[in-house]
Structure formats: structure tokens, C-alpha cells
Amino acid sequence: MTENAPHRVETSRKTIRVLDALREHGSSSVTFLARELDMNKSTVHNHLSTLEAEKFVVRDGTDYDLSLRLLGFGGYVQHRHPLYQVAKREVHRLASQTGELANLMVEEYGQGVYLASEQGERAVDLDIYPGLRRPLHAIGLGKAILAHLPPERVDDIIDEHGLPAETDQTITDRAELDAQLATVRDRGYAVDNEELIRGLRCVGAPIIAKDGTVLGAISVSQPVSRMNNERFTDEVPDIVQSAANVIELHANH
Amino acid sequence: MTENAPHRVETSRKTIRVLDALREHGSSSVTFLARELDMNKSTVHNHLSTLEAEKFVVRDGTDYDLSLRLLGFGGYVQHRHPLYQVAKREVHRLASQTGELANLMVEEYGQGVYLASEQGERAVDLDIYPGLRRPLHAIGLGKAILAHLPPERVDDIIDEHGLPAETDQTITDRAELDAQLATVRDRGYAVDNEELIRGLRCVGAPIIAKDGTVLGAISVSQPVSRMNNERFTDEVPDIVQSAANVIELHANH
DNA sequence: ACAGCTGTTCTACTCAATGGAACAAACTAT
DNA sequence: ATAGTTTGTTCCATTGAGTAGAACAGCTGT
Structure with a gap:
């Protein structure tokens, strides 16, 4: 065991590293992954065979790629998420x-995770998809959440x-x-x-449960060119906040 | 090795079984999973610890549950899927x-996988989500696909x-x-x-690439009560087919 | 035809996953 | 309170399984 991390299954960890590498690099060959992960070719091959037998990856000729079975897990996790269920329509x-x-x-885990992302007619095309993680402090959504987490939690996250x-x-x-969180x-x-x-401005509003804990946040993002100061400080915040309120009502039954 | 399946990593397979069990049963404890999977308590514990360290599961007190990291994989797989990219707006x-x-x-893998599912204003609320798998022969979408797969592929799938x-x-x-596939x-x-x-009727149209291979299918589902015979045989098929055509145009550049 | 790639198979070695027992902590019930 | 049950967790010896390396086969391009 490389570190003093007890009771861990090193082999499964390797399989996960293979999955991560496939996600990072897209469709890849055995030797490429072996180099990338500093693992033996035959080891990588064994793990990929296993993943293929379990239908977590598909092979296209000599290359392996993540399969739709992972979408099954992801879709399931999203679908039964309590906030997603009540907020989906509002988004x-x-x-x-x-x-x-x-x-x-x-x-x-101290990061912001997009649960849903929907583009309107003229929306900017950012590469945002459900499950994508972003640092909380750099986005409106994240700051809306941070502002309502317990202070010691915020400390831990920033640490x-x-x-x-x-x-x-x-x-x-x-x-x-x-200071900004206080303003929020x-x-x-x-x-x-x-x-x-x-060039991108966002307005995010927290979604707060009746016991005061923050469930998440909802936002609207648009180019600066379409969000002048008035919209930025009045109109859009109103719209986003009222959406958050509707979700809060649903969440609190 | 229990079967003559060469070059497989049995340990990683166990981890996958744990993930599957969590998906099937939802939030679960160590002992429950150990019973369910017929594995030793400490073994399950080790695998769960590993999954937790890798952030594939979250623990809530004594229970473990699938985490949003799986949504990251799923969302990524969906997001970069070529058909999803061109068909999303049309759906x-x-x-x-x-x-x-x-x-x-x-x-x-011979099954139908939902890539996207969108509810209109008065849509029925089926438990459909991206990644969900359904047998191809039992649904309109599936039959639209089967009808355009190579015959030997259809044989294999039904076998x-x-x-x-x-x-x-x-x-x-x-x-x-x-006979039905010929009609399709x-x-x-x-x-x-x-x-x-x-009580549910569906109309599905295949999406076919310029080389003749079938990329997928798109459909509309609604209650029989709102889809009388005329709509079922004329109106809805027209709408769905034209949506499929638009997607085909995008897919073929 | 040859050289340099692949992915795959095979096998010996040894490392690490396993399962059982022992543990502490949390509940339940008496 | 206390004893009994059930939980999650830890420890450790065993052996079974993952690993690495070499050898093989299939392919591509020169």
C-alpha cells in the first residue's frame, strides 16, 4: 500500500483510473492508456476487458470508449435526486x-455540481452538462450556495x-x-x-429548505451584451429569485 | 476463475456489483449489501471505502449511496454523443x-437506450430518464431502429x-x-x-445516416385518450417524421 | 519482405483481496 | 441500568488473484 490508507481495494482503484482516463482523453487504445497511466499494457488490457464484459466501455476496433451504461447510472442519480425532481420544471x-x-x-464534496442545464432560444452555448463540477467560489450559483452553508463548512471547503x-x-x-457572501x-x-x-454574467439565487439548510441554487447566464446594468441589478435577479421561491415551495411540500 | 472468461479482473467486477446493487436498492448499509451480494461484510466494507475515497458513493450516517460523480460520467457521455448533439434541440x-x-x-448492446427525454406541457409522467434501457421489440422507438438494422444483427439481438x-x-x-418491421x-x-x-401509444421514426445505417429514433408518446385514430395514423407520424428528417440533415452536415 | 507498430495470450511470482474473528459503538428491550 | 443484539469497523493469516514481462500474432507502411 503506497499510503497509509487502510482497507482500500487497490485493484478497483485502478479500474477507476482507467475510467477517468477514458473520460479525460476520450476514445483510447490500450497502449495509449498504459503510457498515460504508467501501467503495464497487459494490466490495462485486463481492466478494459473487464469493463467491456460489464458493458461500461465499448470498443470500436482497437479503441475503447465509455459506454451508455454510465449514462444509465448518471441519469438514474439525476432522476431520483429530490431537488431535481422539484426544480426541473422551473429550470x-x-x-x-x-x-x-x-x-x-x-x-x-465541496464542489458545485450542475444538476440541470437548459438552453433557451438564444442562449450561449457553454459546455455545461449535468454532472459537471465547477469551483463554488468562481460562479454565481456557487456563491449563492456558499453564502448559506455553515461557516465552518465554508472554511473546510476553502481549506x-x-x-x-x-x-x-x-x-x-x-x-x-x-464580504461578497454577506452581500449575497x-x-x-x-x-x-x-x-x-x-463576457459572461450570471445571476444565481439560493434554494433554501424550511429548516434553513441550502439545497442548491438556480441561475440565469447571459452575455454582458444582453445583460446591461439595469437587467443585471433588477430584472434578472427578480426572475431568478421568484423561480427559486417556487422551487422552495415545492421542496417544502 | 469461476468460468472460462480469461483476462478479467474479478475484484473490479465485485466493485461493479456493489454499484449495481446500490442502483437497484438505493441507499444501503454494509450488512444489507453483504447479504444481498453474498459477500463478506468486511469485503463490502473495503469496496465501499474505496468507492467513497474515489467519490463514487456518499455516505449518510451508516448508509451508502451513489454520488453525483456518476452523473458526471453520464452527463459527459450524453453531452458528447454525436446524435445527442444534433438531435437535442429537435427533441x-x-x-x-x-x-x-x-x-x-x-x-x-442490443438494447434500446434513451438518450434524451423531454416532457411537454401536458405530457404523461413516465419514469423515463437518459440512460434507461428498454427492450427494442416492445416500443415504437425500438421497432423503428430494428427495422433498419442489418438482418443478421436483428437475429443476434433476438437470440x-x-x-x-x-x-x-x-x-x-x-x-x-x-412483418411489422417490413411495414415500418x-x-x-x-x-x-x-x-x-x-393506455399509451407511441409513434417513432428512425434517424438514418446518409450511408444507410440507422443512428437512432425519435418519438412522441401520449395517452390513447389524446391520440385518436386520425392523429395516430396521420398527424403525429408526420410531425415525428419531419423531426427525424431535420435531425438527419444535421447529422449529415 | 521487413520493421515497427499494434492488441492479445501465457505463465510464474508475489502482492493484495478475502473472510473470519474480535472489536467498539449504537440501539432495543427487558 | 443492564444485558443482548446489531451495527460498522479493524486486524491478520491465508491463498487466491492481479500483475509484469516476454512471447505471439495481426496489421500497416515503406
Whole structure:
């Protein structure tokens, strides 16, 4: 055992590394993966054979690729997620009402995970899909969530993930983040002003359960060109917050 | 090795069995899974610890459950699927245009896999989600695909999966299936008249690449009460087929 | 035809997964 | 309270299984 991590199955970990590599590099050959993962060719072959027999990967000639069986797991996890069930329609409505990009996010393992993403008619085409993870501090959705997590939880998360810069607008200073989170709590919504992607503005509102815990957040993203200051500070926040409120009502029965 | 299946990693297979069990039974404890899988308690514990360290499962007190990391894999697989990319908008349009349930399906490992599923305003609420697998012969989508697969492929699929009955309307006779598939090829679309679920009718149209291979199928499902004979034989087939045609155009550049 | 790639198979070795027993912690019931 | 049951977890010896390396076969291009 390389580290003092007890009771772990090293072999399964290798299989997971193979899956991760396939996700990172797309369709790959045995030798490529062996080089990439610094594993023996025959070892990689054994793991891929196993994954193929279990239908987690498909082979196309000499290359292996992730199969739709993984979508089965993912779709299932999404489908039965309590927040997704109550928020799905509202995300949809938000996207068609604004014509822009509407997203739903929850926190897991200290990261933001998109639960749903829907494009309206004229929405920007970001590479966002359900299950994608993003750092919480760099996006409106994430700050809406962070603002309503217990302070010690926020400490833990920042200890683990830090405050990496995504653009030159990203908040990288803890004090500044805390100030912003206070503002978010104050006015009830969070913004992201080109902090993740240049030229993109987001407005996110937290979804809060009746016991005060934050369930997630919902947002609208659009180009700066279509979100002038008035829309950015008044209209869009209103729309997003009312969507969040509707979801809260559904969530609290 | 229990069977003469060479070059397989038995340990990773066990991990996969744990994942499958979690999907089947939902949130579960160590001892429950150990009983269910006929594995030793400590073995299950080791596998779950590994999966937790790799963030494939989350624990809530004493119970373990599938995590959103699986949604990451699933969402990725869906997002970069070539048919999904070109068909996504059309599924969306079909759902809002008809107000009913629109689905997109592809074939993998001889089964039908939903790639997308979108509910219109008044759509029935079936438990369909991306990644869900269904037998091809029992649904309109599946028959649209089967009708355009190479005959030997169809033989293989039926050899492997048979023709299990889902309702008393399901086709279970090979000759009858072949006849229906000929009809599907003839008129360009397939129907499902309460063959999967009582009271539900579907119309599915194949999506065919320029080289003649079938890429998948798209459908509309609605209650019999809202799909009388005229709609069932004329209107809906027209709408679905034209959606399929649009997708074909996008797919062929 | 040859050289340099592949992916795959085979086998010996040894490392690591396993299962059983022992443990502590959390509940239940008496 | 206390004893009894059930939980998750830990430890450890055993042996079964994963691994690495070499050898093989199939392919591609020169």
C-alpha cells in the first residue's frame, strides 16, 4: 500500500483510473492508456476487458470508449435526486421565459455540481452538462450556495480547494469572498461578473429548505451584451429569485 | 476463475456489483449489501471505502449511496454523443410543439437506450430518464431502429434477449415482428399501441445516416385518450417524421 | 519482405483481496 | 441500568488473484 490508507481495494482503484482516463482523453487504445497511466499494457488490457464484459466501455476496433451504461447510472442519480425532481420544471420555464441559459446546481464534496442545464432560444452555448463540477467560489450559483452553508463548512471547503483564479475577475481573496457572501445573504441573490468566463454574467439565487439548510441554487447566464446594468441589478435577479421561491415551495411540500 | 472468461479482473467486477446493487436498492448499509451480494461484510466494507475515497458513493450516517460523480460520467457521455448533439434541440421542439412526451433512443448492446427525454406541457409522467434501457421489440422507438438494422444483427439481438412480453399487447412472435418491421420500412415510421404500457401509444421514426445505417429514433408518446385514430395514423407520424428528417440533415452536415 | 507498430495470450511470482474473528459503538428491550 | 443484539469497523493469516514481462500474432507502411 503506497499510503497509509487502510482497507482500500487497490485493484478497483485502478479500474477507476482507467475510467477517468477514458473520460479525460476520450476514445483510447490500450497502449495509449498504459503510457498515460504508467501501467503495464497487459494490466490495462485486463481492466478494459473487464469493463467491456460489464458493458461500461465499448470498443470500436482497437479503441475503447465509455459506454451508455454510465449514462444509465448518471441519469438514474439525476432522476431520483429530490431537488431535481422539484426544480426541473422551473429550470425549464426559466430558460424559455428568458431565452437564455438556466442552470441548477448543488454542492457535493465541496464542489458545485450542475444538476440541470437548459438552453433557451438564444442562449450561449457553454459546455455545461449535468454532472459537471465547477469551483463554488468562481460562479454565481456557487456563491449563492456558499453564502448559506455553515461557516465552518465554508472554511473546510476553502481549506481543501483553495480559491483558484479562473479569469482575472475571479475572487481569490478570502476576505473579499466573505464580504461578497454577506452581500449575497443580504440581498438574496449572487452575481458572477465575468468571473468564470470573460463576457459572461450570471445571476444565481439560493434554494433554501424550511429548516434553513441550502439545497442548491438556480441561475440565469447571459452575455454582458444582453445583460446591461439595469437587467443585471433588477430584472434578472427578480426572475431568478421568484423561480427559486417556487422551487422552495415545492421542496417544502 | 469461476468460468472460462480469461483476462478479467474479478475484484473490479465485485466493485461493479456493489454499484449495481446500490442502483437497484438505493441507499444501503454494509450488512444489507453483504447479504444481498453474498459477500463478506468486511469485503463490502473495503469496496465501499474505496468507492467513497474515489467519490463514487456518499455516505449518510451508516448508509451508502451513489454520488453525483456518476452523473458526471453520464452527463459527459450524453453531452458528447454525436446524435445527442444534433438531435437535442429537435427533441425539445417536438415536446413543446406537441405538448407531449418526446424521446430519443439509440441501440447499444442490443438494447434500446434513451438518450434524451423531454416532457411537454401536458405530457404523461413516465419514469423515463437518459440512460434507461428498454427492450427494442416492445416500443415504437425500438421497432423503428430494428427495422433498419442489418438482418443478421436483428437475429443476434433476438437470440440474446428474446421477445419478452411487457404487456399482453407486446409482440412475442418472431414472424409477426418481422412483418411489422417490413411495414415500418415501408411507411417510414413505427408505432407502439399499448405494447409497453397499457393506455399509451407511441409513434417513432428512425434517424438514418446518409450511408444507410440507422443512428437512432425519435418519438412522441401520449395517452390513447389524446391520440385518436386520425392523429395516430396521420398527424403525429408526420410531425415525428419531419423531426427525424431535420435531425438527419444535421447529422449529415 | 521487413520493421515497427499494434492488441492479445501465457505463465510464474508475489502482492493484495478475502473472510473470519474480535472489536467498539449504537440501539432495543427487558 | 443492564444485558443482548446489531451495527460498522479493524486486524491478520491465508491463498487466491492481479500483475509484469516476454512471447505471439495481426496489421500497416515503406
